[in-house]
Amino acid sequence: MTLREVQEILEAEVFFGHDQLGMEVKTAFGADLMSDVLAFAKAGSLLLTGLTNPQIVRTSDVLDIAAIIIVRGKRPLPETIRLAEELNIPILGTKYILFETVGRLYTKGIVGCIEKVSDKRDFS
Amino acid sequence: MISHETVVYENSFSLEGRTFKNAGYVSRQVKTLLQRMKLSKEVVRRAAIVTYEAEINICSYAQRGKIILQVTPKQIIIEAIDEGQGIADIKLAMKEGYSTATEKIRHMGFGAGMGLSNIKNFSDFFHITSEVGKGTHLKMIIRI
Numbered sequence: 414m415t416l417r418e419v420q421e422i423l424e425a426e427v428f429f430g431h432d433q434l435g436m437e438v439k440t441a442f443g444a445d446l447m448s449d450v451l452a453f454a455k456a457g458s459l460l461l462t463g464l465t466n467p468q469i470v471r472t473s474d475v476l477d478i479a480a481i482i483i484v485r486g487k488r489p490l491p492e493t494i495r496l497a498e499e500l501n502i503p504i505l506g507t508k509y510i511l512f513e514t515v516g517r518l519y520t521k522g523i524v525g526c527i528e529k530v531s532d533k534r535d536f537s
Numbered sequence: 538m539i540s541h542e543t544v545v546y547e548n549s550f551s552l553e554g555r556t557f558k559n560a561g562y563v564s565r566q567v568k569t570l571l572q573r574m575k576l577s578k579e580v581v582r583r584a585a586i587v588t589y590e591a592e593i594n595i596c597s598y599a600q601r602g603k604i605i606l607q608v609t610p611k612q613i614i615i616e617a618i619d620e621g622q623g624i625a626d627i628k629l630a631m632k633e634g635y636s637t638a639t640e641k642i643r644h645m646g647f648g649a650g651m652g653l654s655n656i657k658n659f660s661d662f663f664h665i666t667s668e669v670g671k672g673t674h675l676k677m678i679i680r681i
Contacts, residue, residue, distance in 0.1 A: 447646035451586060452655050456578070464646045471561030472646075475568065475585045477578070500565070534658055536579050 414438065414522060416480055416503060419459065422517050423482065423507035428494050430480065430503025438479050440526040443515055447472045454478060455526035455537050461514055465489045470496040470504070478502065484511045539610060546574070546608040552592060554599035554621060557645055563604050564589035567615070574608065580681055583659045584613050587677045590652045591617035597642045598622060599672065610681070612661075617675040624667040631657070631665075 417434035420427060427434070442454040443461035447468055450460060456477035462469055463485050470493055473481055480503040483489055489497070489504055497504040507514055527535070539545065548570065550563040568585040588604060595602035599621030607614040624630045631653050638648020657663045662678035 445646060446649045446651075448649035448651040448655070450646075451590060452651050452658070456582060462646075466557075466645055468557065468560065468645050468647070471564070471589070475561070475564055475582075475589045477582055536583055536659065 416505075418521070419480075419482070419518065419523075420505055422521055423505070423509055423514060425482065425505040425507040428489055428504045428506060429497045430505070433480070433501075433503045436479060436503075439523065441515070441518060441523050442526045443484075443511055451476065453527060453530065458526040459518075459523070461511060463487060463511060465493060467493045467496045469493065470500060470502055473502050474500045480505065482507060482514065484509060484514045541611045542609055544607045544609055546570070546606070548606050550604045550606075552595045552599075552602045552604065552619075554595055554601045554619065555597075557596050560593055560596040560645075561589060563592050567604070567606055570606065571608075571613065576613075576681060580613070580679055584615060584679050586659050587656045587679070588615055588617075590656045591615070591675050591677070593647055594652055594673075595619045595621075597638065597647065602672075612681055613679045615675075615677045615679075617677075618672065619674075620672045623669040623671055623673055624665075625669050627665055627667055 416436050441459040444450050445463050454476050457479050460478045461482045465487050483506040486508040567588045571581045599619035602619030605616040633654045634650040636648045636650035642648040660677040661680045664676045667673040
């Protein structure tokens with residue numbers, strides 16, 4: 414689905430990336446631990462998180478994450494939005510809690526970027 | 538004549554420790570440089586991930602540090618050298634889930650005890666040495 418559809422499903426506010434809502438997304442990863450995001454998230458996925466600091470953008474940039482969705486009605490810090498603009502990564506916010514955010518996207522066809530943690534090295 | 542071992546590119550980046558102010562800035566520079574070399578997306582992504590993890594460690598625990606990037610026709614060599622408290626038990630530090638992170642580091646979303654094992658997983662070669670009270674030296678190699 415497109416990022417615009419994701420925005421509509423989640424009734425999300427777009428903090429940055431209005432011009433990129435046409436991008437296609439198929440997979441997502443949700444966590445508040447950036448260490449785990451670095452270990453498991455895949456390129457081109459959505460990142461769903463409750464964190465609001467600039468490291469969510471830095472982490473997404475390193476991993477080639479498609480867009481960031483901040484959950485639980487939190488707002489990104491001004492420096493987080495500035496960094497998202499600089500690195501050109503869309504950043505949205507939804508009032509839904511993480512569980513509801515995931516459920517709503519999953520029923521509409523977005524799947525996890527991995528299903529389970531595997532023992533094999535996977536660099537995708 | 539360029540052999541497989543010839544360093545065709547080298548650069549060094551200084552890092553301030555004990556602050557997250559610029560955490561990730563060096564990794565972005567490294568990623569940009571490697572992207573310009575037209576290396577594969579996967580290789581660039583892995584190099585960025587291990588550099589970022591090393592950078593976060595320096596920003597979290599060390600006084601100061603530097604990241605050295607070297608590229609040969611065959612591989613990317615990344616070294617992270619810091620001056621800081623060092624690691625007393627490397628075997629323990631390599632264990633997933635083990636961490637000495639402070640509340641501040643955890644608040645940023647790090648300190649889950651995944652960093653070093655992550656670096657190992659994303660590298661083709663990984664070596665760590667550390668001296669308590671002196672600092673830590675990481676060497677990561679990613680084959681091109």
